[in-house]
Structure formats: structure tokens, C-alpha cells
Amino acid sequence: MFDDPVFMGVSIGVSIAVFVGSLIAIPVALIRLPEDYLVNEPKKSKNLALVIAKNALGVALLAIGVAMLILPGQGVLMLIAGLTLVDFPGRHKLLRKLLSKPKVQKPITAIRRWAGKPPLKTA
Numbered sequence: 001m002f003d004d005p006v007f008m009g010v011s012i013g014v015s016i017a018v019f020v021g022s023l024i025a026i027p028v029a030l031i032r033l034p035e036d037y038l039v040n041e042p043k044k045s046k047n048l049a050l051v052i053a054k055n056a057l058g059v060a061l062l063a064i065g066v067a068m069l070i071l072p073g074q075g076v077l078m079l080i081a082g083l084t085l086v087d088f089p090g091r092h093k094l095l096r097k098l099l100s101k102p103k104v105q106k107p108i109t110a111i112r113r114w115a116g117k118p119p120l121k122t123a
Contacts, residue, residue, distance in 0.1 A: 015071065018064060026077045030108055031115040033084070038096050039121045044087075051087070058085030076104060096122050 045051050061082030068075035083095055099105055099122050109119040 022074050022078055026074055026081055027111045029081050030111050031117055035118050036121050038092055054085050055087055058082045
């Protein structure tokens, strides 16, 4: 399987696409989050198809984030992006705990400040 040049080419292409996509999508998502996202629970959607799609995308982002912890990319930021989409009890509490860590909070605040947005409120 790893000897197949087509497989390796596709694997490298997908890896590069995910890496570049994360470099674009994660900052855009972090900039679009309301300042009080972690303080006030967002309203739940009543559209079942939208809820399923949002959770599926969140799970995909979580899987990609886990892979990026060992592969090139922004693994921790991808995990946070995935967590913002997946619905489960205690999500906001977990996000607040993650975002209170200086190594996570610092780049997110820098991205938001670069875009002219205030830092996310965590309490």
C-alpha cells in the first residue's frame, strides 16, 4: 500500500489540502465567534438536518485535529474548532477550561486582535 505511488500522491495531496485549509478556516472561525460565545450558551437550532450536519463537521474537525497533533498543522486549534460545533453536555465548560490555558489563549487572542476583534471572554 505505501509502495503504491498513486496512494502516496493522493495521501500527500490530501495532507497538504487539509493543512492549507486549516490555516485558512481556523482563523476565520475564531474571528467570527462572538466575544461572549463561551459565556452565553448559543441558541440551539431546531432544524434537525442542520444539527446533524454541524455535529458531523465537528466530529470530522476533531478527528483531523487529533491527527494534526502528530502531523503538521494546527492540531489544538482544530480540536477547539471541532469542539465549538459538536453538541454534548459540558461543552462550554470544557472549552472554557481549554481556552484558559495561556498556550491556547495567546494565539487565539492574537488572531482576534489582528482582525480587530476583542479577546474571547472566558468567565
